[in-house]
Amino acid sequence: MNGALTDEVLTGLPGVTDWQLVRGGARDALLVAGPPPDARVPAGTDHDDARAASRAADAGDAAVRDADPAALPALMRQLDETALLTIARVLDRTRLFRAAGRPATEEVLGALAVAPRHAWIVRRWLRTLTAEGRLRRDPATGRHHSLVVPDRRDHARALRELDGACRGLGYPAAMTRFFRAAAERLPLLLQDRTSLQEVLFPDGETDTARGNYRDSVPSRWANHAAASLIADEARRRTAPAPLRVLEAGAGVGGTTGTVLEALADTPVDYLFTDVSPFFLRAARDVFGDRPGLRHALFDIQADPLAQGLEPESQDVVLAANVLHNARHAGRALAALRELLAPGGLLVLVESCREHYQALTSMYLLMSPAPGEQDWFTDLRAGQDRVFLTAGEWTRHLDASGFDPLPVLPHEAHPLAAAAGQRVVAGRVRTRGARPDPGRVRAALADRLPPAHPLPRIHPVDDIIRPTDPTGAPC
Incomplete structure (x- = not known):
């Protein structure tokens, strides 16, 4: 072909x-x-956008005023530490590392009977443990050895203490139960003998995931900052027509509610989309018949025009915790830019650093579909990683025809280092041929x-x- x-x-x-x-x-x-x-305009040199970004940062800070920023890095590390202990325990149960064993990566994958689509996660485990000094790799042979295995009691204690860490980070109790359940079923999840969706959405309920994307401290900050940018966009417009907003991959609506609240007095044509009818049904239950809110199926991997959307038909495109799933970030951004009117605004919420906790839980939702030949074909190709850094997102925005806004929160902010959840925005560039x-x-x-x-x-x-x-x- x-x-x-x-x-x-x-x-x-x-x-x-x-x-x-x-x-x-x-x-x-x-x-x-x-x-x-x-000429390329450096991020933040548009004075209106720079002021909007400053107000968005203030909105994020106000949303998490009840949290102690200084405590967040230690709490995130506690979640990561629990994941590292869980990974080491799972690897130890293969017995490959005992008696001075030196298995190759393929031997580890075979012993765990990992489904091919999840093999990247185990490769990520091995690299992570090596980087943390809990495993050694012979550069000459590529074989692994000297796994540091935690005591069973230490691991059990870490799982019990997840409650306190999750509470401090604003996660609902259901999210703690999810982390534990995923850790307990990890070998089965890797083998595709059970699915993480069953753990995350028990009996079809979305409360656990919604609490994660809405209530946790990092998500609250990012959601309110993103909502502030979009509300500012509504205020700066002079046209009497409703603000046209496309939310791509809206999922459980964790960001949607905050944005709709910020736009409460603004006439909107708000198109809530996702690739799954499951989330569209859930959104109708949660948001009801809010004026101006519509729902539609939309796949970020496919051509938007072939899905019934028109060029230059949106004033704002919002994509919260979804665009990292795009097989090619540049293609996805270019396609979204074509949907935006001249000078339109794109707002992304993205995790821009890896958390080890995801290696034992949410990463299982990010593997390629069974039988899918290609995974990421952009700058992540062959790297066994999902998330782009803030700098990589900014570079992709610029390459795709956007003038980037300042990334929020700024690098020195405690949440930027601790959580890595960032708001990355760009305005459609109107100059250049x-x-x-x-x-x-x-x-x-x-x-x-x-x-x-x-x-x-x-x-x-x-x-x-x-x-x-x-x-x-x-």
Whole structure:
């Protein structure tokens, strides 16, 4: 199917100085870039946006005034420590590390009978334990040895003390039970003999997940900061029409409620979307018939236009804790930019650092689907990681045609270091000449056999390619 999209065919397209073919899904995508804009505006140099970002940071701080910021790093570390102990116990039960054993990674995967789609998690375990000094790896052979195994009583005590740490971080009691249940079922979860959805959504209830994404200290801060940015966007508009907001991957609506509260007096056309009908039904139960609120299925991996959305049809796009799932972040951002009106605002809420607790719980929701051949095809390709750093998100926004706003909370803020949950926003860049997708499409049609499907064309300002571990382009 893709054999005709060769370098020879893709080189020299009109107005295109660089390109990247992104494979995957029902239809390939082609990112095309022209000459770079004459100047890039550094984040925060737009005075209105800088003031809006400052107000958003104040809103985040006000939302967590009942929490002690100085205590947060120790509480997060306690969750991470419990996960490290759990991982070591699971690995020890394979008996591969006993009696001076030196297993290779594939032997560990085999002993745990890990489903292929979850193998990346175990590879991540091994690297993490090595980085923490609890496992050693022979660089010459790649074999692992000298696993530090916690005492059973120490592990049990750590699981009991999760309650206090979770309370301090604002997690509901149900989230503590979820962490424990996931730890207890970890071998079965890795084997796909049970699913994490059954643990996170018991009897179809969404309270546990909603409490995580709505009530925890990091989520409260980020949700209120994001809501402040969107409310500011409503205030700065002069048009009498409703503010058009698309929330992509809204899930349990943990961010939605805060945003709707901030827009309480604003006429809105708010489109709540998710890839799963389950979440749309739950949202109708939670938010009822709020004026201006609509619901629709939407998949961030697929072409938005093919899903019934129109170019330049949104004033704001919100994506909270979802865009890290995009197989290619640059393609997803470029597609969302095309939905935004000129000068429109994109607001992301993203975890920008890894927490070990996720290695024993939420990461199991992020593995590729059974039988899926490709996983991440952007700069994360081959790296066994999900989350992008704040700097990587900012770079992707810039490359996709956005002027980035300051990332919130700022680097020196206790929550930035402790939780890593950040608000990353960008405004659609209105200057610079990107390649015309119509001209590119017409040129491709002339070069390809008549029956060959054309890729979806996404004009961008720059192409970001994967790098190998040394930083060299792949």
